[in-house]
Amino acid sequence: MKKLINAADTVVADALLGIDAAHPALRVDHEHRIIYRADTARPNKVGLVSGGGSGHEPLHGGFVGFGMLDAACAGEMFTSPTPDQMFEATTTVDRGAGVLHIIKNYTGDVMNFEMAAEMAEADTGILVESVVTHDDVAVQDSLYTAGRRGVGVTVFVEKIAGAAAEQGRDLRSVAALARRVSDSGRSMGVALTSGTVPAVGKPTFDLPDDQMELGVGIHGEPGRERVPLAGAAQIADRLLEPILADLDFTRSGTIVMLNGLGGSPLIELYVMYAEVKKILDRAGVDVARSLVGNYITSLDMAGCSVTLLAADDELITLWDAPVETPGLRWGR
């Protein structure tokens, strides 16, 4: 394992020091491992809290700031943060209008956030709503399973709900919007190599030199199938096929994210995006907005994921609204 770290068990704490030092617009509570906006949101703005295991940077801490999250809770590497973190964040960011929890659908995250919401409502009366993202089409969806994993659409939910909250909408309306965004997105990823969790010290899974893992999860969860390594065009095809089969993206504009998983250089992401765009053009999908880069990663995993969001004019307007975070910034 070759990593720019001090020790496996200090990575999260050390990275939080770096985030704190690098971004004067953020404030970090190191005891609770919470990243806040340094400025105070105005009274009656709905608060937005997200969080999850570390190792997916810039998600979530890199999306804290004007027009997006008010706080992000950092868990251990790939491990959900604990309810007391979310409770602390929730009480801190509440400005009287309640707080929305944005949760990626993993059993641990859902349960920890649930406990935090119960604590907040019981102990303080703060209204909490939550949205659970579940956009990974690699996973079969069913009432009898844990459901689909939450991945790329989480970035869209945080941006769009953040813009709505900044505009002064109330908790119910922001939560409904967030759920609409979550339901309108689909994602699929591919790994060329496994990431390495520092505490484990070796790659999470072995992948032969001539194979790739299609439908991989952002914690290195195995995907749909292991297939021979292919060219960018074929990879794009195999990522988009299940996405386009799952939801009709031809009835509105679409926001597309070509996301790097951490170990793939930008030039490769652009190569992939070119192929994705060709397929979308052929499929009659109108790309209204696009993002290419590392937004929701899996440590040093080589590979990428594609997220499509069916976005009507309201969502696109909110997407375009000003945002000022380390990970996304425009309009200010």
Added chain:
Amino acid sequence: MKKLINAADTVVADALLGIDAAHPALRVDHEHRIIYRADTARPNKVGLVSGGGSGHEPLHGGFVGFGMLDAACAGEMFTSPTPDQMFEATTTVDRGAGVLHIIKNYTGDVMNFEMAAEMAEADTGILVESVVTHDDVAVQDSLYTAGRRGVGVTVFVEKIAGAAAEQGRDLRSVAALARRVSDSGRSMGVALTSGTVPAVGKPTFDLPDDQMELGVGIHGEPGRERVPLAGAAQIADRLLEPILADLDFTRSGTIVMLNGLGGSPLIELYVMYAEVKKILDRAGVDVARSLVGNYITSLDMAGCSVTLLAADDELITLWDAPVETPGLRWGR
């Protein structure tokens, strides 16, 4: 070699297709492999042209846009672009006020840009000035060698000269400013692994599991020395020691860039930045602004570099000026 590409010899062309598709604010001349601003700069703005080998994304194409470059020429992987590309870019972006060439100090880049400038002045009368960046302290500087390599400070030159050009300064003044920035920056990098050039198909250099290459170049050029792998704190020390020995950074504000080389995840860059910041604080260096992320990369090389720029109020004001490019964006 595991890469998200179609074929080794189409990577640059394919990536340019992706850049074109992803960024409506850019326009790509695929024949000449030039990335332009899609809008036209106003008359009499000094034009800024840079370029270099591909594989360092977002440099340079990701820094084209309002407040930064007018055009970037993309060479083959790690190979300087050719004079006809720079000639074409120069004549296209000239708005009557002349053009500044921003060149990283590598023999090939310098000679190719030189020929382009000769062509432009001889064939069209366009005034061309140039700045050659040479900030890599890993390399011994001397009149009898090719001099230091141009690396991270190039990002600062492009941003600050871009802001000055946007403000309407004339060619001489923009060029002088660019040279001042170039002379005020120092960089040093470290590789944990080698990147792999697609056409070569295997890592440029072998690095044992327990060693790192200190002072590596962005094309995988060997560095100062190969030393045992160390923790983030020691690495930060060994990167900053030669930088701080080479120039006094305590006499003004400093802009710091902690740059990832392409294969290292953001969480590790933050860990490194925390250590860098501690050392700078101890050394009495006042960090006025900072950047943490992938800005000048070396394909999928794991590792990072640090760049320090001694920045007086003028430089910091220009740094803060609005910029709208895929790689850097604020104020708009």
Added chain:
Amino acid sequence: MTADPSVTPSTLTLDNVRGWITSFHTLVTEQKAYLTELDSAIGDADHGTNLSRGMDAVATTLDGAAPAGIGELLKGVGMTLVSTVGGASGPLYGTFFLRFAASAGDAGTLDGEAVGTALTAGLAGVVARGKASVGDKTMVDALTPAVTAWGDAIDNGATLTDAATAARDAARLGSDSTMPLVARKGRASYLGERSAGHLDPGSVSTTLLFTALAQALP
């Protein structure tokens, strides 16, 4: 542990409970790598790390604490687990101990029936939180038969020691039964058919929980 091993206990004392937690800590520490290895086959390779981080914190908290009753002691355990483990197992083990504690109240000792009631409350909390049924390939597959076995043993007049042994054996059988199952809850469910052929890590740590209880009731 100050329990006198020569006496067959007829109640679970505060000291027994402390011994239970201490033994669980020891077992989790010993089996940390094994639990993580099980989790790397069908999860994300952290169950051992998670639980041992939590039990280390529990040990630190308990050290020097002088809780007045079983409820207070186990509430502390539950809260510590909730706030240090994270992941799926944190809320689940945390809820288990919190509900057990609530059932135990400020009692200083619990008889076999009261322990059964508290265990049942803990199980109900886990099910309410995780919504898993037996057969979903989770810790519930070990916890459910263990709690049932305890109750049955006490109903049949067994000593606490025998009840704990029966519960431990039932947990182990329940854990073993997860091997062929396809997971329907938790991270392993993403694997679908490929989750079959592996033990569920949480069911193995649950077996440790009852092994620890049996060790604390010698």
Added chain:
Amino acid sequence: MTADPSVTPSTLTLDNVRGWITSFHTLVTEQKAYLTELDSAIGDADHGTNLSRGMDAVATTLDGAAPAGIGELLKGVGMTLVSTVGGASGPLYGTFFLRFAASAGDAGTLDGEAVGTALTAGLAGVVARGKASVGDKTMVDALTPAVTAWGDAIDNGATLTDAATAARDAARLGSDSTMPLVARKGRASYLGERSAGHLDPGSVSTTLLFTALAQALP
């Protein structure tokens, strides 16, 4: 190649020049991997790729072109190299051919002395562009002795064939001499002392250039 091999040529014809470029293309193609390997030791592993990309483009350009004179032909070669090679070798080889072409002008044939003058002009261009001296461990270390050897041979009344052979041998010796040197120009100079013990790739490709000339003047 339409040159009649049974006749010892006394001038360099347009056909000889075409043969020179064709042979250089063939040799560069054959030695592409070797040149890149040399460049990976002390450079960036692309000299073979660069030069062969350029010579492939030259071959395509020349194919079907009917230049009126040596100058026109080699100007095309130079411009193609400049616009397709990139890196350090592009401007250097490009400048070499452009200066050679300018010296040759619209002549259809060149005698030995005129070839010497053109070679000298090419060398001067390379030095002006790259500012390297003999001993800096660059292509100049092969080019300089080769040009000198050609001139000396012609001054001593040698045939063009013998002059070309002498130039080729001098280039090779010059290239071999780069082995122990510490590079002072180009990418290898970043290595300092560690550049010693390796051949300079550009000097090896320059040897191929004169090997090709000798092949074209049989």
